[in-house]
Amino acid sequence: MKPVVKEYTNDEQLMKDVEELQKMGVAKEDVYVLAHDDDRTERLADNTNANTIGAKETGFKHAVGNIFNKKGDELRNKIHEIGFSEDEAAQFEKRLDEGKVLLFVTDNEKVKAWA
Structure with a gap:
């Protein structure tokens, strides 16, 4: 099952x-943030006690490959590796290009009502 995704323009929200997800019992391991800028992604992950999409999620081979990819390719690969089609990943990457931040939640059972 694909992760639940929410899009943000406001970091505070x-x-x-x-x-709220943590209060619902969603584990940190099931919550990922992704922004176009690596520093913003890391800062948000640190401030929210969430994860970034890294080698654990994409596999070592893809993580190393992402080092040499253009930023758009890297973002699409990360999104694709956590469960979305290449077309969906491209659409999400466009949203990141617009300055949006994406929140992915992989525990679908606990977030049915939230999403």
């Missing part, structure tokens, strides 16, 4: 939603 994202932080509130991650806090």
Whole structure:
């Protein structure tokens, strides 16, 4: 099953939603943030106690390959590796290009009502 995705323009709202997810019992391992900028992604992950999409999710081979990819390719690969088609990943990457931040939740059972 594909992760649940929410899109944000406001970092504060994202932080509130991650806090709400944690109160619902969603584990940190099931919550991922992704922004176009690596620094913003890391900062949001640290501030919300969420994860980034890294080698654990994409596999070592793809993680190493992403080092040499253009930013758009890297983002699409990360999104694709957590469960979306290449077309869906391209659409999400466009949203990231627009400055949006994406929140992915892989525990679908606990977030049915939230999403």
